[in-house]
Every structure is written in C-alpha cells, then in structure tokens.
Amino acid sequence: MGRAPCCDKSNVKRGPWSPEEDAKLKAYIDKHGTGGNWIALPQKIGCNAYIFSDSINLTDMCWRKLIIHYTGLKRCGKSCRLRWLNYLRPNIKHGGFSEEEDNIICSLYISIGSRWSIIAAQLPGRTDNDIKNYWNTRLKKKLLGRRKQSNINRLSTSSQDPKDTNGQEDKSVLSNSALERIHLYMQLQSLQNPLSFYNNPALWPKLRTLQEKIIQSLQFLNENTTNPWMQHIDVTPPSSQPGQGQKVDFYEPPTVALNGSNVLESRLDGMEQFNAKIQPISTFQAELDALHLLNNETTGFPPQEDPIAEFDCFKEMDGLKDSVIWWSNDFNSKSASSNTWDATSVLQYQNYVSSYNLQ
DNA sequence: AAAAGTTACAACCGCGAGCTG
DNA sequence: GCAGCTCGCGGTTGTAACTTT
Structure with a gap:
C-alpha cells in the first residue's frame, strides 16, 4: 500500500501559478500568516470570504470540496508552501548570483x-x-x-544501480x-595551492618515481630523436625542495617548454602536434600508474623498455585521457591530507577508472 | 522559417523527521 | 509506544524560452 496522498490530486490545480493565485495566497498570508498548517491553508483561503468559521467542524474532505466549490485556492498545501517560500515571501532574490x-x-x-x-x-x-x-x-x-x-x-x-551481481549493495x-x-x-x-601534487614532491611519494620515469623517457627522446621539436623540450626535473623547483606542469602551455619564442612562432604547428601527443600522454600515464599502484599495492614499475613504444601504447588509449584527466591534477593531494580523503574516495577512483574499457 | 537541441527555472514527488494525541 | 499527521528537504520532472542547425 502506497503512501496516502497529501491532498485530493484530482481536485487540485497543478502547474504554474497564475497571478491571481499568487495574489490570493499572498494576501491571505500577509493578513493571517501561515497559521502553522500549510495543509489547511488553501482551505482557509478558499473559505475565508464565504463561510470560514472555526465553529464549523468539517472533515478535511468536506473542506476541500468547499474550497473547490467556492473558487478558493485549488492548490494543495505543499504547493502553497513551496510557492510562498520560493517566490512570494518578501526579500526573495532571484538570479544575479554574485x-x-x-x-x-x-x-x-x-x-x-x-x-x-x-x-x-x-x-x-x-x-x-x-x-x-x-x-x-x-x-x-x-x-x-x-x-x-x-x-x-x-x-x-x-x-x-549500486548493487553487484549478487544483489549486494x-x-x-x-x-x-x-x-x-x-x-x-x-x-x-x-x-589555490601552487605547491600541490606535481609541484610538491612531498605530495607524491609514489608518483614521484613515475615522474622521474617520464622525465627519463623525455630525456631519452631529447637526446636521440632527430625531430627538431623534441630538441627544445626542457625536462628539468622539479627541485626536491617544495616550492623552489621548476614547475613541471603537464598542462603548461608549450611556450614554457621551448627555448626561444621564434622557434615557437615558426614551428607552432609542429609544437602543437608534439604537445598534443606528449603532454596528455604523460598525464594519462600518471593516472594509469596511480591506478596500478592502488590496485596492486606495489611501488614498483614494470621494466622500462623502449619509451617510444610505451608512448605508442598510450596513444591507443588517447581517447580515454580526457575522461580521467581531471583526476590526476591533484590526485595525491588527498593522500597528503588523509583527514580529507579517505579510503572510500580512493576506492571510487579505482571504480571510476576501471569502469572504462581500454579500447 | 522550422525543427531539433539546450538551458533555466518552477513545480512536483516521495521520503524521513518530528510533533501530537 | 504507536499511529496519524505535517513539515522540510533533496531529487526529479515538466516546460517555456532560447540557441543552434
């Protein structure tokens, strides 16, 4: 058996309020207040001008029928309350949030x-x-x-559906x-915190190893590639002193990674291609490794092979990077402030990433 | 100009809490 | 303690207005 309705829905008006209804409700409340009973309010409004009298003892349903008959406010009490609180009561501001x-x-x-x-x-x-x-x-x-x-x-x-296949929540x-x-x-x-995550090695004890691995990969590319764009990549690792090292920010515009603006201007297309390829990949790898560490409770990395092959591997998952990229910005900041981020949050991160198919 | 899609907002719904007899 | 009731809340829906195609 369902819950009893708060009013006779077939006999109350629904949808947007008309100015007349607003005026009727406002006038009544201005004069009498809400009376502490919203359910009975529309009945009182409806009957007030005609037969309202405390001495008449009618059942709820009789009141409601009277309201409708005497053109009162054909609204249920909840609707009246909502209209008053959200729209009609004094000093309500609408829109224009500062x-x-x-x-x-x-x-x-x-x-x-x-x-x-x-x-x-x-x-x-x-x-x-x-x-x-x-x-x-x-x-x-x-x-x-x-x-x-x-x-x-x-x-x-x-x-x-927060239940697993066994029906467990x-x-x-x-x-x-x-x-x-x-x-x-x-x-x-x-x-707000420029020292967070990538900028503060103290915040990423595990991913720091990853960071170094990526940097090594970039250095490898820097030293071995004939691609002219690669040769201008500055991959100086961050200082171990929080706040004093060079920022290593994968979202940084390409200009900071270049030595010489003339290079940027003349070869912007090439740089954009590089930036589109390398920077998001690096970020995404950080995420994958973070997930790997969480899932396997290990701080090690698989043996590094050809870094280019590694990037190609990530390229296959390129379409996924945007989906999880926001998790990486300060992922480890929660581990650095454990009173804010609990194990449930970490679990949710795992669920989030694992919910995607790598294809 | 019209259809389709999107946005913004008002209003509704159902539930839990709390009150009262 | 309980049943019945209203209130208040948060989630959701409906729809007018607006924008895009």
Missing part, C-alpha cells in the same frame, strides 16, 4: 554536499530551490566544465554529489 555567492555555494557544497537548505541559510534572500537550480544548471557547469561533467554523468550512469560507490565534490575540491586545490 561572485561572492558563487564562492560560498561552492565552498559549502564541497564541505557539506547538497544540503541546500543549510547553504541557503548562509545566503540571505536566496532559497534552497533557487540555489539548487543555480548549481545544477549553471554553477556546476561553470566550475567543472561541460566535458568533465559529462564524465561524471557517465560514471553515474554506469553505477546507477556496493559500499564503494559514491553518490554523484560526492564525486562532484571530489572533483571540485581537486580543481580548487590546483588553483
């Missing part, structure tokens, strides 16, 4: 997730519904990016909200 409000929403979302009522409480004049809509339609896209969001959706779809599956928060946190970390 940068400061964006920051507050973002920070609180990371901290507490989709607790919209709590977030709304920090933003005077904003409703939870408004903030929720703003987040879902604009702010999330603004902060996370369309492509990345589509990846989250993809993951969410792939794990929509998969405890390692995070909510969509949690995934977004992880992603958002990483993005903000990378913006």
Whole structure:
C-alpha cells in the first residue's frame, strides 16, 4: 500500500501559478500568516470570504470540496508552501548570483554536499530551490566544465544501480554529489595551492618515481630523436625542495617548454602536434600508474623498455585521457591530507577508472 | 522559417523527521 | 509506544524560452 496522498490530486490545480493565485495566497498570508498548517491553508483561503468559521467542524474532505466549490485556492498545501517560500515571501532574490555567492555555494557544497537548505541559510534572500537550480544548471557547469561533467554523468550512469551481481549493495560507490565534490575540491586545490601534487614532491611519494620515469623517457627522446621539436623540450626535473623547483606542469602551455619564442612562432604547428601527443600522454600515464599502484599495492614499475613504444601504447588509449584527466591534477593531494580523503574516495577512483574499457 | 537541441527555472514527488494525541 | 499527521528537504520532472542547425 502506497503512501496516502497529501491532498485530493484530482481536485487540485497543478502547474504554474497564475497571478491571481499568487495574489490570493499572498494576501491571505500577509493578513493571517501561515497559521502553522500549510495543509489547511488553501482551505482557509478558499473559505475565508464565504463561510470560514472555526465553529464549523468539517472533515478535511468536506473542506476541500468547499474550497473547490467556492473558487478558493485549488492548490494543495505543499504547493502553497513551496510557492510562498520560493517566490512570494518578501526579500526573495532571484538570479544575479554574485561572485561572492558563487564562492560560498561552492565552498559549502564541497564541505557539506547538497544540503541546500543549510547553504541557503548562509545566503540571505536566496532559497534552497533557487540555489539548487543555480548549481545544477549553471554553477556546476561553470566550475567543472561541460566535458568533465559529462564524465561524471557517465560514471553515474554506469553505477546507477549500486548493487553487484549478487544483489549486494556496493559500499564503494559514491553518490554523484560526492564525486562532484571530489572533483571540485581537486580543481580548487590546483588553483589555490601552487605547491600541490606535481609541484610538491612531498605530495607524491609514489608518483614521484613515475615522474622521474617520464622525465627519463623525455630525456631519452631529447637526446636521440632527430625531430627538431623534441630538441627544445626542457625536462628539468622539479627541485626536491617544495616550492623552489621548476614547475613541471603537464598542462603548461608549450611556450614554457621551448627555448626561444621564434622557434615557437615558426614551428607552432609542429609544437602543437608534439604537445598534443606528449603532454596528455604523460598525464594519462600518471593516472594509469596511480591506478596500478592502488590496485596492486606495489611501488614498483614494470621494466622500462623502449619509451617510444610505451608512448605508442598510450596513444591507443588517447581517447580515454580526457575522461580521467581531471583526476590526476591533484590526485595525491588527498593522500597528503588523509583527514580529507579517505579510503572510500580512493576506492571510487579505482571504480571510476576501471569502469572504462581500454579500447 | 522550422525543427531539433539546450538551458533555466518552477513545480512536483516521495521520503524521513518530528510533533501530537 | 504507536499511529496519524505535517513539515522540510533533496531529487526529479515538466516546460517555456532560447540557441543552434
């Protein structure tokens, strides 16, 4: 047996509110308040002008029929409450979110997730519904990016049923909200903390070995290739002193990797090709190795063979790199602040990457 | 100009919490 | 303790407006 409906749905109006209905509701609440009972409110509004009297003891259904008969507000109490709270009550602001409000929403979302009522409480004049809509339609896209969001959706779809084949609930599956928060946190970390991850060796004890391996590979290419573009790649490793070393950032524009702007200008097409090939591949390898380390609980690497062959191997997975690239920005920052990132997050990372077919 | 796709927002739904008799 | 009720919340849906093809 299902839950009893809050009202007689066949006899209440649904959909957008008309100005007349708004005026009726507002006028009543301005005069009488909500009376502490939203369910009965539309009945009172409807009957007030005609026969409303506390001395008349009618059943709920009788009241409702009277409302409809006497052209009262044909809305259920929940609808009235929603309309009042989200639209009609005084000092409500709509749209035009400021940068400061964006920051507050973002920070609180990371901290507490989709607790919209709590977030709304920090933003005077904003409703939870408004903030929720703003987040879902604009702010999330603004902060996370369309492509990345589509990846989250993809993951969410792939794990929509959090039960395994035995019908057991998969405890390692995070909510969509949690995934977004992880992603958002990483993005903000990378913006706010220039010493994070790649720039701070202390944050990547395992991946540091990987980094050195990639650097070795690039140096190998640098020394052995006849490709003129390769010869201008500066692969100086980061200093072991956090904050003092040269930044090794795979998202860095190609200009920082070149010695001489004239080279860049005259050979931009070639450099773009190189950049498109090498930099994302390196990033993606970091991700794969991170996954490898997590899955196998080992700090070793498979014997390195021909680095070019290795890159070719990664090239086959090139189409995948964008799908997981955001995970790498500050992946190890969570291991460096274990009070923030727990084992569940790591498990989710594993689930995320392993949900893709390498083809 | 029209169809298709996307965005933004209002409103609805169902659930859990809490209150009351 | 319980049943019945309302409230408040978060997720979801419906749709008008807008944009792209």
